[in-house]
Amino acid sequence: MxxxxxxxxxxxxxxxxxxxxxxxxxxxxxxxxxxxxxxxxxxxxxxxxxxxxxxxxxCAAEQQAPSQESAPRPAPERPKVDKTAPPSIRIIKDITGNSTCVGDIQDFTKLFNDRYTSIKRILAKRRELAGIIPISKAKKVRREVKLVGILNETRTTKNGHTLLEIEDETDKVQVLVMKGPKRAGEGFIKDEVLGIAGSFSKDGEIVIAKEIIRPDVPMNSAMTPNGSGAVMAFVSDIHVGSDTFLPEEWKRFMEWLRKDPVAEDIRYMMMPGDLVDGIGIYPGQEDELLIEDVFAQYAELAEMVKAIPDWIKIIMMPGNHDAVRLAEPQPALAKEVQAMFDSNIMFVGNPCYLDVEGRVVLAYHGRSMDDYIKNISGLDYAHPLEAMREMLRRRHLAPVYGERTALAPEKKDYLVIDQVPNIFVTGHVHKCGIAEYRGIKLINASAWQSQTEFQRMHNQVPDPAKVPMIDLGSGEMWVEDFSH
Ligand SMILES: [Fe+2]
The missing domain is CATH 1.10.8 (Helicase, Ruva Protein; domain 3)
Known part of the structure; x- marks a missing residue:
């Protein structure tokens, strides 16, 4: 054999x-x-x-592990967790303290150049793209070409084909993607970086694509057991201060943390954004607030998290409702807000790469889901894990510039998924789900707010008061439900 x-x-x-x-x-x-x-x-x-x-x-489990909202709890014979050992957590990449942007147009050029270079480096490893040439050179040789470009524009021709305009540092070119069953659901998103294998048309004006190549993540990204028995819990979109915050459910969760044996193994609790409801986030928000001062909202949260047992390291990240700049990447909460909390809480930016017990965790609030869902047919608010897969395929959290997700003109693109994570977590859409993509654990981390007026108008049904968990040693995931 x-x-x-x-x-x-x-x-x-x-x-x-x-x-x-x-x-x-x-x-x-x-x-x-x-x-x-x-x-x-x-x-x-x-x-x-x-x-x-x-x-x-x-990766064997990928096909058998579709998106799910619940999974059985892990086996009780997991390694014993030493609650007194110091937490093993380190920031790998975070904008906090590293922002360089002054906001002029030059900086956007640098941002897009960095995005292009970083993702091209990933694409250049692909066999189908051996021999990438610059667009300006391709226009001269006019034969079969391999190109990498940023997508400027997508149009549908009158025959139903797709016409793309891609650009690299040398030139722009039109690329025709013929319609056909293989192309169905392809989904192009503005400002993503993609590879094209194709050949020039007879008149040399456009490239006819034979294949669209996305950077994607390797198939062999699965976590191998590392002996840690520590559990990481994910608690997103708490929205303290909103009149739809769920106090009873939160209390149930806090009580569970004190009495359930599984809770004794939780060493880390990640809070991926929308910690509070904020103020002035949308017109008329003041009518839906119980606490109308953002500092008072954080003060309330600081009180609430005191009930979390001290063997759990809390990591707080901002979202689009929090009191930091809206443009992504967002830095961690300001020092004066951090000072309101116990000193053992860790504050990170959005997005953030962390090493937790040897696992690479990519946490992102998820604002760009609005853009992914709007631009790629087949995606919707009920299935955020699908949007997360699309982010991994494009190796970018929020490509679109100029739509819902505001981007800051940093010199380096912090939204590129340059390192393949073991765990990828988002919030924002108030759903709860766990799944796998090519061995990467995907988590959408619920919310602590019932349906808001805005969600009701847009027919979005939240799935609140649930806590996805992962055993960092084995990679086993499950969801604890505090909704009833
Ligand atoms: Fe939220």
Whole structure:
């Protein structure tokens, strides 16, 4: 069997590390894993390592783990968590303290250049894009070309095809994407960076696309068990100060934290934005506020979180309702607001990359879901995990400039997903869900607010008072429900 596996892989040009061969032969179904490696043409490693095997083996669950709102609690025989050990948490990337923008047009050029360069670097690793050339050069050679560009514009022709305009640092070009069953649901979003393999039309005016290539994440992104038994909980969109905040449900959650054995294993609690309802966020908001002063809202939150047991490290991130600049990336809450809270709380920006117990966590409030849902047909507010998959496919949290998500002209694009996370969490849409995409754990972290007037008008039904959790050691996810 081992020989046959090695033969299959070497025939495809993949060298196998002896440890990887050993790991493969120990799998329950080694051929299924080999099959996944061979099918993953985009990211196939040249030398297969043991980590690769673990990753591909872990991805087995993807097909069987569709989006879900609940999953069974983890097995009780998890490693014992030492509540007295210091938390293992470190910021990998965060705008806080690193903002450079002064807001002139030059800075937007730098932002888009950085986005282009960062995502092109990812695309350049793709086999289908071997031999990328600049658009200006492509216009001269007029043969089969591989291009990478930022999408400026999308139009539908009268025949129902799609015409894109893409741009790189040298020039712009029109790209025709023929309609067809394979193209259905392709979904283009302005200002995303994509790869095109195609050839010029006879008159040399446009490129006819054969293939659209997205940067995407590798197939083998699964978490391999690391022995930690610590649990991370996700508590989003608390909206303190709103008259639709749910105090009874919150109280139930706080009581559960004090008495349920599972709660003893929670070492981290991430709060991905909309901590308070804020003020002046939308016209007429004052009619829906119980606390009309934003500092008083934070003071109330500071009191509320005192009930959370002190073995839990709380991480607070702002969202579009919080009292920081609206343009993303948003820095952490101001020092005078932080001073209202206990000193052990960690404040981060939005988005933020964290290392928690050796796991890479990407947390983003999720404002850009509004733009993703508006621009990509098939996406809707009821299924935020699908929008999160689209972000990962494009390796960008909020590409669109000039629509709902305000972007700050930083020199570096903090919204590029340059590192593949183990865990990707968002809030914003007040839904609750857990799923997997290519081994990455996706979490949308509910809310603590019942249906608002705005949501009622737009027919959005929230799914509040739920807490998704993940065992950072095994990657097991589940949801605790405090809604009744
Ligand atoms: Fe919210």
């Amino acid at each position: 081992k020989k046959r596996i090695l033969q299959l892989l070497t025939e495809k040009g993949i060298l196998v590390d002896p440890e990887a061969a050993e790991a493969l032969s120990r799998l329950q179904d080694p051929m299924a894993c080999v099959d996944r490696i061979l099918k993953d043409a985009e990211n196939q490693p040249l030398i297969l390592s043991r980590e690769d095997v673990d990753g591909y083996a872990g």
